[in-house]
Amino acid sequence: MTLSEKTKVLIVVMTYPHPSPRHLELVCTAGITESLEWVRLYPVDYRYLPATQQFKKYQWIEVSLGERGAGNDNRKESRRPDLDSIRLMGAPLSTRNGWEERRVLIDALPCQTVNQLKAAFDMDKTSLGVVRPTRVLDLEVRPAESTEWKPEWKALFEQKRLFGPSQKDLAKIPFTFHYVFECEDSEQPHVAMCEDWELGVLFLKERRRLGSDEAAADNVRKKFLTEFCDPSRDTRFFMGTFFPYNTWLVLGVFWPPRKSKSLFD
Numbered sequence: 001m002t003l004s005e006k007t008k009v010l011i012v013v014m015t016y017p018h019p020s021p022r023h024l025e026l027v028c029t030a031g032i033t034e035s036l037e038w039v040r041l042y043p044v045d046y047r048y049l050p051a052t053q054q055f056k057k058y059q060w061i062e063v064s065l066g067e068r069g070a071g072n073d074n075r076k077e078s079r080r081p082d083l084d085s086i087r088l089m090g091a092p093l094s095t096r097n098g099w100e101e102r103r104v105l106i107d108a109l110p111c112q113t114v115n116q117l118k119a120a121f122d123m124d125k126t127s128l129g130v131v132r133p134t135r136v137l138d139l140e141v142r143p144a145e146s147t148e149w150k151p152e153w154k155a156l157f158e159q160k161r162l163f164g165p166s167q168k169d170l171a172k173i174p175f176t177f178h179y180v181f182e183c184e185d186s187e188q189p190h191v192a193m194c195e196d197w198e199l200g201v202l203f204l205k206e207r208r209r210l211g212s213d214e215a216a217a218d219n220v221r222k223k224f225l226t227e228f229c230d231p232s233r234d235t236r237f238f239m240g241t242f243f244p245y246n247t248w249l250v251l252g253v254f255w256p257p258r259k260s261k262s263l264f265d
Helices: 096-106 114-124 151-158 197-210 213-227
Strands: 006-014 018-020 024-026 029-033 038-041 060-068 078-089 128-131 135-143 175-182 190-193 236-242 247-254
Touching: 006 038, 006 078, 006 236, 006 247, 018 151, 038 060, 038 128, 114 128, 114 236, 114 247, 135 213, 175 213, 190 247, 197 213
Parallel strands: 038 078
Antiparallel strands: 006 029, 006 060, 018 024, 029 038, 060 078, 128 236, 135 175, 175 190, 236 247
16 A cells, blocks of 8 residues: 555544654554454654544544554554545544444454454454453552653653644643453453543543542543443453553443344344
8 A cells, every 4th residue: 555545544542642752742543444454543643633633533534554563563553644644534423323323333343352362463463453341340540650751751841842843731640540351261350451542531531620639530430440331331342552562451442332132132
């Protein structure tokens, strides 16, 4: 595929931003093409894109995809996008009628277990997939190693650039959130950090409203565990690897209402 060719991608994954000296900041962004193939767009400095190019989750975009990966990123789905080529295509898919617009696409994606995803990575560097947990046991809230960004990242916010945009403020989330869950072939529960951008946004919103880190974290846990993983929901995790360590993370949660079984099922 040449850079001039455009691909339609439905964005389904956006993680909380991290500072970057080369790209201002990085957001792990991934989606599926019209042929239901996973693609990771990297690097993307989302908040620095023009408003007319700032896509939302479950929104189709057109984008020119360059070479596989960036630098030494050899993961199967990674592509370097031409950010200037991004074009939004209509509104995000709705959640009306039991999330039907979204489900028709996500239901078509194969579900795998964490063990199967790990085996696929070892075989051909597959690094994105969907997991339907058989049981979600917990969302552990752990204090972050530091409440401040690393010194080299913190320095980015303090410097003024002569050319190009200066670094925008970016709050450091003082906790990490880890799903504990089982798959059908689990010998013991899996533990995977959740990096969903919506989780970070919810935490910051609740902290402003409640004035407490602990209370905000508790409300995040209620939302992402009690609501998203309720038995009435057909919960699935969008999972991907964290480069370069290739640890599997929960990058997003898909939680449509569970379909009622008919008398003929």
